[in-house]
Amino acid sequence: IAGITQAPTSQILAAGRRMTLRCTQDMRHNAMYWYRQDLGLGLRLIHYSNTAGTTGKGEVPDGYSVSRANTDDFPLTLASAVPSQTSVYFCASSDTDSTDTQYFGPGTRLTVL
């Protein structure tokens, strides 16, 4: 692994289903982030983690949950998907906090029908 990876690349999901988006980084970064990107709205922060074992809510956390059991992994779970969660999801990491450069994964394109 080099950098930050996400899985799946894309997914079509029925409304009401549970879905976990995976994110793994090998840079030993302390901070990790989940964003959604919708046309015309820019990136919006869903959840973040400043270090393993801690998480925080971003701008649009409702309907999403995260965990940070170790430094490398930061999965995002949609407990019961709704069509408004159709979006492109980016995971990112940075060395310490938001004043450091964020490195982004390739994204997951999620469609909820």
Add this chain to the structure above:
Amino acid sequence: GQNIDQPTEMTATEGAIVQINCTYQTSGFNGLFWYQQHAGEAPTFLSYNVLDGLEEKGRFSSFLSRSKGYSYLLLKELQMKDSASYLCAAVDSNYQLIWGAGTKLIIKP
């Protein structure tokens, strides 16, 4: 509220210079980033300014005025590969990034 404003779209000619402006209103300020995002790809880092002034990196330069809540990204000697969206993001007092919607730059031959 917190807000980042940047133009939605700009068009420029290959070989020319273009300036993309960004104004921000945030609760506190801990620096401003510019990222480049090609269509269908992830954003990649271009620059970070925390002090007033101009920082130059090859064909790209970024300027910050904290007193005016203003930044710009200057791209020189434009190439077709510079066609992309350019995202402005400010770090607020809680050390969270506030993102603009991005400026789509179209380069014409």
